Amino acid sequence: MEADAVFKALADASRRDLLDRLFDRNGQTLGELTKGLAMSRQAVTKHLAILEAANLVITLRRGRKKFHYLNPVPIQLIAARWIGKYDEARAAALVDLKRELENDDGQG
Amino acid sequence: MEADAVFKALADASRRDLLDRLFDRNGQTLGELTKGLAMSRQAVTKHLAILEAANLVITLRRGRKKFHYLNPVPIQLIAARWIGKYDEARAAALVDLKRELENDDGQG
DNA sequence: TTGACATGCAACCAAAAGGTTGCATTAATT
DNA sequence: AATTAATGCAACCTTTTGGTTGCATGTCAA
Numbered sequence: 001m002e003a004d005a006v007f008k009a010l011a012d013a014s015r016r017d018l019l020d021r022l023f024d025r026n027g028q029t030l031g032e033l034t035k036g037l038a039m040s041r042q043a044v045t046k047h048l049a050i051l052e053a054a055n056l057v058i059t060l061r062r063g064r065k066k067f068h069y070l071n072p073v074p075i076q077l078i079a080a081r082w083i084g085k086y087d088e089a090r091a092a093a094l095v096d097l098k099r100e101l102e103n104d105d106g107q108g
Numbered sequence: 109m110e111a112d113a114v115f116k117a118l119a120d121a122s123r124r125d126l127l128d129r130l131f132d133r134n135g136q137t138l139g140e141l142t143k144g145l146a147m148s149r150q151a152v153t154k155h156l157a158i159l160e161a162a163n164l165v166i167t168l169r170r171g172r173k174k175f176h177y178l179n180p181v182p183i184q185l186i187a188a189r190w191i192g193k194y195d196e197a198r199a200a201a202l203v204d205l206k207r208e209l210e211n212d213d214g215q216g
Numbered sequence: 217t218t219g220a221c222a223t224g225c226a227a228c229c230a231a232a233a234g235g236t237t238g239c240a241t242t243a244a245t246t
Numbered sequence: 247a248a249t250t251a252a253t254g255c256a257a258c259c260t261t262t263t264g265g266t267t268g269c270a271t272g273t274c275a276a
Contacts, residue, residue, distance in 0.1 A: 011115050011118070012233090083184075083191070150223095150266075
C-alpha cells in the first residue's frame with residue numbers, strides 16, 4: 001500500500017469533507033458531490049482523482065454517470081500499522097519529558 | 109484540537125520519518141535529528157516547527173541545545189474521532205458497492 | 217574574552233498544490 | 247438528428263510548500 005498517497009490525500013480538508021459526505025451517503029455522483037461545495041466541478045474532480053489514486057474512493061461508471069464509493073480499508077491499514085505503534089509510546093513519551101524537565105541540573 | 113494541522117503535518121514523509129526517529133530515541137536535539145538526513149539543518153528546523161505547531165512534538169531548551177520529544181496524543185485523538193468512524197463503515201461500504209456492481213440493469 | 221558549537225532568522229527559489237476557465241466527449245432524451 | 251446532461255481534458259494562474267544559502271544570536275569551553 002502507498003501510505004504516502006493516503007496521508008497526502010487526507011491532508012486536505014476538502015477531501016476529508018468529501019469522504020465524510022460519502023460516509024453519510026455512499027455512491028454519489030460527481031454532480032451530487034459538487035452541490036453545496038464552494039468550488040467548481042473540475043476542482044472536485046481533481047480531489048476525487050486524488051482520493052481514488054489513494055484507493056480511498058472506488059468509482060463505477062454507468063452510462064454518463066460516475067458513482068463514488070468510500071473505501072475505508074487504507075485508513076484501517078494506516079490505523080493498524082502506524083498509529084498502533086504510537087499507542088505503546090503514549091505513556092513512555094510523557095514520562096521521558098517529565099523526567100527531563102525535573103532533572104533541571106542535568107548534563108546540559 | 110486542530111485536526112487539520114495534524115493531518116498536514118503527517119502528510120510529509122520527512123516529517124513522519126522524524127517522528128519515527130523520535131519514537132526510536134526520544135529527546136534528540138536538532139543536530140542529532142539532522143544527522144543522516146539528506147537535507148540541511150534549516151530544512152529540519154522547519155519540519156520540526158510544523159510538527160511542534162501540530163503539537164506532535166514538544167521541545168525543551170536547555171542551554172544551547174534544544175531537545176525534541178514525541179507527543180502521540182494528537183494521533184490518538186484523530187484515531188479515536190476520525191478513524192473509528194470508518195471502522196463501522198468497513199462492512200457497509202463494500203456491500204453497497206457489490207450490490208451496485210451486480211445490479212447492472214439498475215436505474216442508470 | 218576569544219573561539220567554537222548549537223540554534224535562530226530572513227531572503228530567496230523551484231516545484232507542487234489547489235483552483236479557475238474553456239472546450240471536447242459521451243450518453244440520455246425528445 | 248438535435249438538444250441537454252454528466253463528465254473528461256488541458257491550459258493557465260496564484261499560493262503554498264519544501265528546500266536552499268547567508269548571516270545573526272546565544273552559550274559553553276579554554
